[in-house]
Amino acid sequence: MAEKAAAYDVARGGWSETRTCVVLGGRGFIGRTLVNRLLRLGGWIVRVADSSSHSLLPDSSSGSDSLLSDAISSGQASFCHVDVLDTSQIVKVTTGADVVFYMEPTDLDAHDFCNCYMIIVQGAKNVINACRESKVKRLVYNSSADVVFDGSQDILNGDESFTYPGKFKDMTVDLKFQAEGLIRVANNIGGLQTCVLRPSNVFGSGETQFVPLLANLSKFGLARFITGSGGNMSDFTYVENVAHAHICAAETIDSRVVSVAGKAFFITNLEPIMFWEFISLILEGLGYQRPFIKVPTWMVSYVVILSQYIHDKLSYRMYRYSVSPHYIVQLASRNRTFDCSAAQKHLGYSPVVSLEDGIKLTVASFSHLSKDSSFMRFGNFDEQSKAEKLLGSGIVADVLLWRDERRTFMCFLILALAFYWFFFCGKTFTSSAAQLLLLVTAILYGYGILASDLCGFAVQNIPSSCFEIQNSDMKNSIRSISYMWNRVVCSIRLLAKGEDWSRFFKVVAFLYLFKWIVSFSLAVLVGIILVFAFTAFFIYEQYESVIEGLWAVLLFGIMESKGLIISTLPESVTAFLRNDNGSHQEKVHFS
Template sequence: MVVTTTANDVAYGDWSETRTCVVLGGRGFLGRTLVARLLRLGGWIVRVADSSSHSLKLDPSSASDSLLSNALCSGLASFCNVDVRDTSQIIKVTKGADVVFYMEPSDLNTHDFCNCYMIIVQGAKNVINACQDCKVRRLIYNSSADVVFDGSQDIHNGDELFTCPGKFQDMLIDLRVQAEGLVRLANNIDGLLTCVLRPSNIFGPGDTQFVPLLVNLAKSGLAKFIIGSGENMSDFTYVENVAHAHICAAETLDSRIVSVAGKAFFISNLEPVVFWDFVSLILEGLGYQRPFIKVPTWMVSYILSLQQYIYDKLHFRMYNYSVSPHYFVQLASRTRTFDCSVAQKHLGYSPVVSLEDGVKSTIESFSCLSKDSSFMRYGNYNEKSKAEKLLGSGIVADILLWRDEKRTFTCFLTLALVFYWFFLGGRTFTSSAAKLLLLVTVVLYGYGILPSKICGFAVQRISSSYFKISESAVRDSIRSISYMWNKGVRNIRMLAKGEDWSNFFKAVVVLYFVMLILSYSLAVLIGIALVFAFTAFFVYEQYESEIDGLGKVLCCGIMESKGLLMRTLPASITSFLGNYRILDQEEAPAVVKEWK
């Protein structure tokens, strides 16, 4: 897709002179696109400032990086490593600049509140102070439409009069509200004019948040679920349009001071779409299955709360996403659309790339993450999970781990019908088996006497080889039965000799559990086992590390309890148990005799 440059970009600018601008965060997702668009327009000397690295690393295969490389050679662009926590570094890069575009880094560690505060809030203060000291005329701050959304209610065509809520569940949004307020309050102080843009759900090539999150969910099998009704609308904004809006704001800030300076403007593609339809377009374009299973929002919220509780108890750290899981649930289940008529009227903004073209460009740029790409085939996530290894990595694993939903659902429905036939039909097991065999016999015989063609459709005959069992299969089955029989006899003999305490305790525990199982209804136990088989392995695969961590905590608790018990036992018994644990079976009887 070729991105066009429209007249709106230059509607209010005087292009007779070359102007200097600073793009703080110029190597981030939005910053790269803004830098490339400024260089394509011409008439700008662009200072790229970023704290991601001390040296500029360019990708020759990237069109935007190639453009920046040429600009660096011609002197139309420069790069400087700037930490917004240090005002002196900001002053150094902003001296002599006409405009400063400021966007925060998107890869913040959300578990470090102090660092996030210093970068977002204190960073905004430092940028404002540096702009005032250097007599910069215009400051454009990239905020987000999230600053008016707390998840408690839908937003239908919200405009700039929509008030910000007082409390947010997401820390970064709360901090961004404070930074936005600082930028707007700094307007017209020491000659500085400020403006705030609030784009809604930015997406596009180079996205490090939304699209990678969807791909990760698809790989884990969670992308098949729709949170809520699945009918909520949302506004998405292609990254090129956001860059275009920044340039429009910079051009109009001088000429329309009253209507633009100190104001905030919502930015979108002006094409509201059903949230889950947009997600489906991205996933299907990358070769993944579109979401189709609806789950209530309250259920997902409870699961996330339980997960958070377990993480806190086990001192685990949840995945570092720029948006908290709870906030993503609210975003995915609530309607959130905005009215951008004010930006159209006062900034002269209108999208330069349609939503359809933006989605196509995004999918093309993320082809390396598609389901059939070499990255998918050879990535580390292709490693077999413990659940898959436990189930044998075959057809059973594919069914119980829901790799093929149709096959899994068919097997579950078949087993459920068999369970109902044998245990809930009100008949004895023998009569149920006899009727089932009678039914199978009638069906097979009826299928056999069907004509070769029915209404033009050929009837495929069942080959007799389907009912044959190979000698090797029979031989393997007999070997397995013999092995189990001999193992059982060997264990009984060892119990009769009274030489293996470990084997004795294992037998006691197993028989005790068998006694407990038989004390309940067999139908109930089989029903529970059926449901457990089709859910437990899938859940374990999704939360393998958390469950393993919980198991380690339980094991540590058992070992501590064992140690406490050992300390309370008499010294002679403790000594015997300690010696017996490290002796061979041949030496154990002698020790027991000596202890007696």
């Protein structure tokens, strides 16, 4: 299919001679794919220009870069370091070129406004001026569908006539919108014809932000959450299709000047999909669990705002992406689909790689980020739950986890009657215990003197082993008590030395909780324990993944708050804590 599309690209323009093109940003995500596609098509001499000199040299071990290495050896391709802030460098590399494909960097720091403005806006001005000076005829600019989306409203099947937002919430999107305007206004001035492409949510191999971010969130259990209802639709575009669209634009800009030159076109895979279904397919392909916990959008927004506030206070930038986290939240919770019919009609564009194949190729390229252990879609139900392991995987676990509903109900009924007998009969605890012991003795004695055959029913004797305690069980119980006692003594000894602040705060928190618990009456306390035992473990087992996900978010918030609190403490206190912690770790290491 790719070979058929390649032949179609070459034939449709009617070019017989070899053409020269420049790919500005040719070592970036989209630029690298475009370079490889041009080399596969043939008929192009490709000049790869990029400002990242450290990434210019191709990796011969990579399949795509081996193609580029062969092209360099044969003279079909060449490298050049170009700073878009230096017009003379752009003029030098574009002189004699027929087409310039301009892809700006995607790894800009969204916190640095000055740098972003110079690279995106001033860089676009410099590229336009350089193309005019070097007599380049065609300039194809890679913009983004983000320039019509501000997160305040849904976009369903939006076309190129869609009204631009009055104000962008993301700074880099605002700057890209300005650069796009400069490119379009420059059309037909000085013999330069321009075209702008707006791909939506580009993904594929070589991408350095989206998929790695998902993998990192999954490793910390934070990718289990769905922002909003989870039913919002989005358009995604495989990177190979974006490269194909650029070539289509370069081929048609001469033959269809009126309908193509100076225009902007949305580029998609023509296969709208639910945003969170797409995320789930990527995560499942990497072996992680698909998101399933729905969280309100406003709650996620507040968490992002709080996280950014904390990191700003700590003068530490957690995020280094081309768009802000708040903008990502809007993308994940809004409908955002586009009408690609204009690109189909005027550029002759159609996807060369389907969405399904694009996802498979993307997952395969990120195999190094996959989860170590295999993952089944709905989990492994044969594996013991944590609640069952905690309860010992025996009779107690079967009762409290409601594995046998009849046995569980009988146990609960007996305990409820015992609770009523001891606490609500108006007697003292001792008299209630004595009467209960008397009642049990009378029942056992009466059962023991019954005949073996009573009215045709066989009466089985109760074996004496039911009342015996095995020596091994008694030894294990005494061993457990001894172990717990020794741990308490060890903790007291460490506290007495005053060297472990972490243990001190844990003990204080435990004692405060114990004080709060014993402040209740014994009847209330026993009643709470009884209800808790027969409900909490069962609920935890049913919603284990949800509870663990919420716990992971809570721990993340605690760690963030801890850093903020430490930053507000006096320097002497923080220095003392650091030294104390370091000395303690050293002692633990050498002990």
